[in-house]
Amino acid sequence: MELNTSNNNKKKMTVINGSHFSNLEGFYKEISQLFMQDENWKVGTLDGFDDILYGIDSNITWKNSRKSKEDLGFELTKEFYENKIRQGKPFNIELIQQKLDELIDGNGKTLFEILIEIIETHKTITLILD
Known part of the structure:
Protein backbone atom coordinates (compact mmCIF):
# COMPACT_ATOMS: atom_id res chain seq x y z
CA MET A 1 0.00 0.00 0.00
CA GLU A 2 1.36 3.38 -0.96
CA LEU A 3 0.38 6.77 0.39
CA ASN A 4 -0.06 9.46 -2.19
CA THR A 5 1.31 12.63 -0.63
CA SER A 6 0.39 15.16 -3.29
CA ASN A 7 -1.53 18.13 -1.89
CA ASN A 8 -4.56 17.80 -4.15
CA ASN A 9 -5.05 14.08 -3.53
CA LYS A 10 -4.80 12.88 0.05
CA LYS A 11 -6.38 9.48 -0.72
CA LYS A 12 -4.40 6.35 -0.16
CA MET A 13 -3.53 4.28 -3.21
CA THR A 14 -4.23 0.60 -2.82
CA VAL A 15 -3.47 -2.10 -5.39
CA ILE A 16 -5.39 -5.37 -5.61
CA ASN A 17 -3.23 -7.64 -7.78
CA GLY A 18 -5.25 -10.21 -9.69
CA SER A 19 -2.12 -12.26 -10.35
CA HIS A 20 -1.90 -12.98 -6.59
CA PHE A 21 -5.09 -15.11 -6.58
CA SER A 22 -7.33 -17.25 -8.77
CA ASN A 23 -10.33 -17.91 -6.51
CA LEU A 24 -12.50 -16.20 -3.91
CA GLU A 25 -10.46 -17.47 -0.95
CA GLY A 26 -7.32 -16.02 -2.54
CA PHE A 27 -9.12 -12.71 -3.11
CA TYR A 28 -10.12 -12.60 0.57
CA LYS A 29 -6.50 -13.30 1.57
CA GLU A 30 -5.27 -10.47 -0.70
CA ILE A 31 -7.86 -8.07 0.75
CA SER A 32 -7.04 -9.09 4.32
CA GLN A 33 -3.34 -8.38 3.71
CA LEU A 34 -4.14 -4.98 2.20
CA PHE A 35 -6.73 -3.69 4.66
CA MET A 36 -6.53 -5.79 7.82
CA GLN A 37 -2.87 -6.07 8.83
CA ASP A 38 -3.58 -4.93 12.40
CA GLU A 39 -6.77 -6.96 12.88
CA ASN A 40 -7.15 -10.35 14.53
CA TRP A 41 -9.78 -11.52 12.04
CA LYS A 42 -9.67 -11.92 8.27
CA VAL A 43 -12.20 -11.39 5.50
CA GLY A 44 -13.96 -14.62 4.55
CA THR A 45 -17.36 -13.63 3.14
CA LEU A 46 -18.87 -11.14 0.71
CA ASP A 47 -20.56 -9.40 3.66
CA GLY A 48 -17.24 -9.27 5.50
CA PHE A 49 -15.61 -7.72 2.43
CA ASP A 50 -18.36 -5.10 2.28
CA ASP A 51 -17.97 -4.40 6.02
CA ILE A 52 -14.24 -3.67 5.89
CA LEU A 53 -14.73 -1.11 3.12
CA TYR A 54 -16.71 1.21 5.40
CA GLY A 55 -14.48 4.09 6.43
CA ILE A 56 -11.91 3.45 3.72
CA ASP A 57 -11.02 6.51 1.67
CA SER A 58 -8.82 5.17 -1.09
CA ASN A 59 -8.10 4.92 -4.77
CA ILE A 60 -8.06 1.21 -5.53
CA THR A 61 -6.40 -0.07 -8.67
CA TRP A 62 -7.28 -3.67 -9.51
CA LYS A 63 -4.28 -4.84 -11.55
CA ASN A 64 -4.77 -7.85 -13.83
CA SER A 65 -8.52 -7.34 -13.53
CA ARG A 66 -9.14 -9.24 -16.78
CA LYS A 67 -7.57 -12.32 -15.20
CA SER A 68 -9.74 -11.84 -12.11
CA LYS A 69 -12.82 -11.43 -14.30
CA GLU A 70 -12.10 -14.84 -15.82
CA ASP A 71 -11.01 -16.49 -12.54
CA LEU A 72 -14.05 -15.18 -10.64
CA GLY A 73 -16.37 -15.73 -13.58
CA THR A 110 -20.49 -13.39 -11.51
CA LEU A 111 -18.44 -13.14 -8.31
CA PHE A 112 -16.20 -10.61 -10.07
CA GLU A 113 -19.21 -8.43 -10.91
CA ILE A 114 -20.53 -8.78 -7.35
CA LEU A 115 -17.17 -7.70 -5.89
CA ILE A 116 -17.04 -4.69 -8.24
CA GLU A 117 -20.60 -3.77 -7.25
CA ILE A 118 -19.70 -3.97 -3.54
CA ILE A 119 -16.70 -1.69 -4.03
CA GLU A 120 -18.70 0.80 -6.10
CA THR A 121 -21.35 1.19 -3.36
CA HIS A 122 -18.66 2.83 -1.20
CA LYS A 123 -18.56 6.43 -2.42
CA THR A 124 -15.22 7.20 -0.72
CA ILE A 125 -13.48 4.58 -2.89
CA THR A 126 -12.44 5.17 -6.47
CA LEU A 127 -11.93 1.92 -8.39
CA ILE A 128 -9.69 1.65 -11.42
CA LEU A 129 -9.68 -1.63 -13.37
CA ASP A 130 -6.28 -2.21 -14.92
Whole structure:
Protein backbone atom coordinates (compact mmCIF):
# COMPACT_ATOMS: atom_id res chain seq x y z
CA MET A 1 0.00 0.00 0.00
CA GLU A 2 1.36 3.38 -0.96
CA LEU A 3 0.38 6.77 0.39
CA ASN A 4 -0.06 9.46 -2.19
CA THR A 5 1.31 12.63 -0.63
CA SER A 6 0.39 15.16 -3.29
CA ASN A 7 -1.53 18.13 -1.89
CA ASN A 8 -4.56 17.80 -4.15
CA ASN A 9 -5.05 14.08 -3.53
CA LYS A 10 -4.80 12.88 0.05
CA LYS A 11 -6.38 9.48 -0.72
CA LYS A 12 -4.40 6.35 -0.16
CA MET A 13 -3.53 4.28 -3.21
CA THR A 14 -4.23 0.60 -2.82
CA VAL A 15 -3.47 -2.10 -5.39
CA ILE A 16 -5.39 -5.37 -5.61
CA ASN A 17 -3.23 -7.64 -7.78
CA GLY A 18 -5.25 -10.21 -9.69
CA SER A 19 -2.12 -12.26 -10.35
CA HIS A 20 -1.90 -12.98 -6.59
CA PHE A 21 -5.09 -15.11 -6.58
CA SER A 22 -7.33 -17.25 -8.77
CA ASN A 23 -10.33 -17.91 -6.51
CA LEU A 24 -12.50 -16.20 -3.91
CA GLU A 25 -10.46 -17.47 -0.95
CA GLY A 26 -7.32 -16.02 -2.54
CA PHE A 27 -9.12 -12.71 -3.11
CA TYR A 28 -10.12 -12.60 0.57
CA LYS A 29 -6.50 -13.30 1.57
CA GLU A 30 -5.27 -10.47 -0.70
CA ILE A 31 -7.86 -8.07 0.75
CA SER A 32 -7.04 -9.09 4.32
CA GLN A 33 -3.34 -8.38 3.71
CA LEU A 34 -4.14 -4.98 2.20
CA PHE A 35 -6.73 -3.69 4.66
CA MET A 36 -6.53 -5.79 7.82
CA GLN A 37 -2.87 -6.07 8.83
CA ASP A 38 -3.58 -4.93 12.40
CA GLU A 39 -6.77 -6.96 12.88
CA ASN A 40 -7.15 -10.35 14.53
CA TRP A 41 -9.78 -11.52 12.04
CA LYS A 42 -9.67 -11.92 8.27
CA VAL A 43 -12.20 -11.39 5.50
CA GLY A 44 -13.96 -14.62 4.55
CA THR A 45 -17.36 -13.63 3.14
CA LEU A 46 -18.87 -11.14 0.71
CA ASP A 47 -20.56 -9.40 3.66
CA GLY A 48 -17.24 -9.27 5.50
CA PHE A 49 -15.61 -7.72 2.43
CA ASP A 50 -18.36 -5.10 2.28
CA ASP A 51 -17.97 -4.40 6.02
CA ILE A 52 -14.24 -3.67 5.89
CA LEU A 53 -14.73 -1.11 3.12
CA TYR A 54 -16.71 1.21 5.40
CA GLY A 55 -14.48 4.09 6.43
CA ILE A 56 -11.91 3.45 3.72
CA ASP A 57 -11.02 6.51 1.67
CA SER A 58 -8.82 5.17 -1.09
CA ASN A 59 -8.10 4.92 -4.77
CA ILE A 60 -8.06 1.21 -5.53
CA THR A 61 -6.40 -0.07 -8.67
CA TRP A 62 -7.28 -3.67 -9.51
CA LYS A 63 -4.28 -4.84 -11.55
CA ASN A 64 -4.77 -7.85 -13.83
CA SER A 65 -8.52 -7.34 -13.53
CA ARG A 66 -9.14 -9.24 -16.78
CA LYS A 67 -7.57 -12.32 -15.20
CA SER A 68 -9.74 -11.84 -12.11
CA LYS A 69 -12.82 -11.43 -14.30
CA GLU A 70 -12.10 -14.84 -15.82
CA ASP A 71 -11.01 -16.49 -12.54
CA LEU A 72 -14.05 -15.18 -10.64
CA GLY A 73 -16.37 -15.73 -13.58
CA PHE A 74 -19.21 -18.06 -14.48
CA GLU A 75 -17.70 -21.42 -13.46
CA LEU A 76 -16.46 -20.33 -10.04
CA THR A 77 -19.70 -18.44 -9.35
CA LYS A 78 -21.77 -21.50 -10.28
CA GLU A 79 -19.64 -23.62 -7.94
CA PHE A 80 -19.96 -20.95 -5.20
CA TYR A 81 -23.78 -21.10 -5.35
CA GLU A 82 -23.91 -24.90 -5.64
CA ASN A 83 -21.71 -25.24 -2.52
CA LYS A 84 -24.03 -22.95 -0.55
CA ILE A 85 -27.08 -24.92 -1.67
CA ARG A 86 -25.35 -28.19 -0.70
CA GLN A 87 -24.41 -26.73 2.69
CA GLY A 88 -27.97 -25.59 3.40
CA LYS A 89 -28.51 -23.67 6.61
CA PRO A 90 -27.78 -20.90 7.48
CA PHE A 91 -28.07 -19.94 3.80
CA ASN A 92 -31.35 -18.92 2.15
CA ILE A 93 -31.49 -21.81 -0.31
CA GLU A 94 -34.40 -20.39 -2.34
CA LEU A 95 -32.59 -17.08 -2.86
CA ILE A 96 -29.32 -18.80 -3.76
CA GLN A 97 -31.13 -21.14 -6.18
CA GLN A 98 -32.71 -18.08 -7.79
CA LYS A 99 -29.26 -16.44 -8.14
CA LEU A 100 -27.86 -19.68 -9.62
CA ASP A 101 -30.76 -19.91 -12.09
CA GLU A 102 -30.24 -16.27 -13.11
CA LEU A 103 -26.53 -16.94 -13.63
CA ILE A 104 -27.21 -20.00 -15.78
CA ASP A 105 -29.82 -18.05 -17.78
CA GLY A 106 -27.23 -15.36 -18.50
CA ASN A 107 -28.91 -12.72 -16.30
CA GLY A 108 -27.01 -13.20 -13.05
CA LYS A 109 -23.82 -11.61 -11.81
CA THR A 110 -20.49 -13.39 -11.51
CA LEU A 111 -18.44 -13.14 -8.31
CA PHE A 112 -16.20 -10.61 -10.07
CA GLU A 113 -19.21 -8.43 -10.91
CA ILE A 114 -20.53 -8.78 -7.35
CA LEU A 115 -17.17 -7.70 -5.89
CA ILE A 116 -17.04 -4.69 -8.24
CA GLU A 117 -20.60 -3.77 -7.25
CA ILE A 118 -19.70 -3.97 -3.54
CA ILE A 119 -16.70 -1.69 -4.03
CA GLU A 120 -18.70 0.80 -6.10
CA THR A 121 -21.35 1.19 -3.36
CA HIS A 122 -18.66 2.83 -1.20
CA LYS A 123 -18.56 6.43 -2.42
CA THR A 124 -15.22 7.20 -0.72
CA ILE A 125 -13.48 4.58 -2.89
CA THR A 126 -12.44 5.17 -6.47
CA LEU A 127 -11.93 1.92 -8.39
CA ILE A 128 -9.69 1.65 -11.42
CA LEU A 129 -9.68 -1.63 -13.37
CA ASP A 130 -6.28 -2.21 -14.92
